[in-house]
Amino acid sequence: MKTTTIVAATVGMLAVATVGYAVYFDSKRQSDPEFKRKLKKDRKRAEKLAKTEAKRLTEESTQDIEEFLASVTEEDFPASMEEREQFCMAQLSAGEELFVKGPENYSKAAICFYKALKVYPAPAELVMVFQKTIPPDVFTVVMGMLSKDVQSKEEKYYTVFPPREMNIKVEEKPDGLDVNGQKVVRRGLVATKGFTKGEVIYTETPVISSLEPSLEGKNFCHYCLKEMIKKEYMVPCTSCSVVVFCSEECRTSAGQEFHEILCTKNLKGGSAPAQALREYSKDSRNIVPGMLAKFLAKMVYDESLNSGAEYNSFDHLERLVYVEKSLGPDEEKEIELLKLALGSSIPGIDQFITEERYLIMKARILHNIYGISSGLGTSLNVKALNTRRCLKSRNQPLPESHRSVRDRPITGAGLYRATSYLMHSCEPNTKIVYSSRDHIVSLVATENIRAGDELQVGYIKNGKLSTEQRRLELFTKYRLQCSCALCEMTD
Numbered sequence: 001m002k003t004t005t006i007v008a009a010t011v012g013m014l015a016v017a018t019v020g021y022a023v024y025f026d027s028k029r030q031s032d033p034e035f036k037r038k039l040k041k042d043r044k045r046a047e048k049l050a051k052t053e054a055k056r057l058t059e060e061s062t063q064d065i066e067e068f069l070a071s072v073t074e075e076d077f078p079a080s081m082e083e084r085e086q087f088c089m090a091q092l093s094a095g096e097e098l099f100v101k102g103p104e105n106y107s108k109a110a111i112c113f114y115k116a117l118k119v120y121p122a123p124a125e126l127v128m129v130f131q132k133t134i135p136p137d138v139f140t141v142v143m144g145m146l147s148k149d150v151q152s153k154e155e156k157y158y159t160v161f162p163p164r165e166m167n168i169k170v171e172e173k174p175d176g177l178d179v180n181g182q183k184v185v186r187r188g189l190v191a192t193k194g195f196t197k198g199e200v201i202y203t204e205t206p207v208i209s210s211l212e213p214s215l216e217g218k219n220f221c222h223y224c225l226k227e228m229i230k231k232e233y234m235v236p237c238t239s240c241s242v243v244v245f246c247s248e249e250c251r252t253s254a255g256q257e258f259h260e261i262l263c264t265k266n267l268k269g270g271s272a273p274a275q276a277l278r279e280y281s282k283d284s285r286n287i288v289p290g291m292l293a294k295f296l297a298k299m300v301y302d303e304s305l306n307s308g309a310e311y312n313s314f315d316h317l318e319r320l321v322y323v324e325k326s327l328g329p330d331e332e333k334e335i336e337l338l339k340l341a342l343g344s345s346i347p348g349i350d351q352f353i354t355e356e357r358y359l360i361m362k363a364r365i366l367h368n369i370y371g372i373s374s375g376l377g378t379s380l381n382v383k384a385l386n387t388r389r390c391l392k393s394r395n396q397p398l399p400e401s402h403r404s405v406r407d408r409p410i411t412g413a414g415l416y417r418a419t420s421y422l423m424h425s426c427e428p429n430t431k432i433v434y435s436s437r438d439h440i441v442s443l444v445a446t447e448n449i450r451a452g453d454e455l456q457v458g459y460i461k462n463g464k465l466s467t468e469q470r471r472l473e474l475f476t477k478y479r480l481q482c483s484c485a486l487c488e489m490t491d
């Protein structure tokens with residue numbers, strides 16, 4: 001194991017853990033500027049410390065660390081917040097009692113501190129406390145356990161995701177060298193069993209989806225994006241009149257996952273914090289900031305469920321490829337609006353949405369979302385076509401959001417965990433279908449597929465385009481230099 005891996009892993013965890021932090025922390029302390037300053041300082045120092053300790057670790061055997069980690073299982077950790085708090089305190093005092101008994105008890109003490117760290121909502125802060133209060137030898141072991149833990153979580157990801165029942169796996173596709181001579185590795189989806197032409201390979205619900213902003217409040221469901229035929233089928237939000245749902249279930253799910261926070265009738269201090277973001281999305285026809293607001297609100301909800309899931313939505317998002325974006329006036333405005341929309345409901349979100357993190361999240365969303373076609377078709381095509389026009393207007397999001405079912409108008413967009421890994425081919429063997437006319441995606445085989453075959457979709461409508469035309473369209477829309485079999489052959 002390389003030092004840099006340990007360091008990156010630890011530092012990564014310290015940064016991401018601030019989301020959990022955002023959920024649990026007391027809002028009064030958060031609004032105190034002095035406290036905020038201290039937090040920032042603590043986080044920086046913890047990251048630096050992680051690096052130093054990781055360096056020290058490489059000089060020692062990591063075997064012990066692995067043994068200590070093996071002695072801790074997930075069952076050791078309670079589920080509810082109250083129990084976790086008690087558990088944390090109990091581990092901290094057990095650790096203290098052990099280390100004062102002398103070096104022969106250091107490893108046991110380190111295990112207790114590590115367990116406390118695992119349930120503490122602000123690990124960076126606790127690391128700083130440990131550094132000042134526990135013997136350096138114990139501290140090094142705790143940091144080593146933390147690093148190893150994060151590293152194995154990193155390595156395990158693609159062995160548990162996608163879930164077996166989806167009949168697909170993520171596989172690495174080496175793709176030559178980049179301009180700096182570095183090996184390029186892309187990831188794609190591979191079938192784990194055979195499918196016949198026309199068969200559904202998998203269906204997938206998005207991590208988050210959003211309607212094209214101009215359709216909000218019209219006859220499209222705010223949660224699943226489904227188009228409703230008659231007004232009487234619409235279930236309005238119980239508070240605001242801005243969004244509607246297609247069913248009671250969608251209203252409840254949206255309320256729990258994000259709408260309670262983002263409802264424009266959620267008045268904090270007399271005004272609705274999410275109002276400005278909603279207006280901005282509508283005026284700019286930019287779907288991404290609203291989607292990100294929903295995504296972050298939903299993360300908080302997911303965490304509150306304490307489901308025991310090993311990876312959360314952020315873990316999924318974090319692994320998606322993207323094209324770097326730089327900070328412009330739009331992004332500055334979006335950060336401000338996002339903080340305003342979420343700040344009063346999610347303590348700590350201010351620290352979480354740094355410029356750097358916002359740009360990466362936005363870039364990842366833009367690069368991976370799929371346009372959703374949830375419209376019913378014929379009789380309502382006028383509205384749907386308007387939508388298409390909206391997306392093509394001057395304020396359209398980056399072209400990546402056009403990756404969609406091309407023969408149907410786009411009514412919204414969704415971010416999918418597995419579908420994000422589908423590569424493009426000019427001779428695809430699958431296609432994306434929204435068969436239930438909502439945000440659930442189905443991947444359908446367009447030819448017979450064997451186990452082990454790579455699954456590819458067409459990011460563009462291939463039709464009768466020449467190689468040159470395809471290349472131009474792929475590059476203009478997705479900055480993509482296609483290396484599919486057909487293009488390689490034509491070269």
Ligand SMILES: C[S@@+](CC[C@H](N)C(=O)[O-])C[C@H]1O[C@@H](n2cnc3c(N)ncnc32)[C@H](O)[C@@H]1O
Binds near residue numbers: 484
């Ligand atoms: C939505 S992601 C697909 C997953 C991605 N391959 C990964 O490694 O995670 C889209 C990106 O995949 C790569 N890609 C997809 N299809 C490709 C193709 N036919 N040729 C070259 N690169 C492709 C490009 O980098 C593109 O920007």
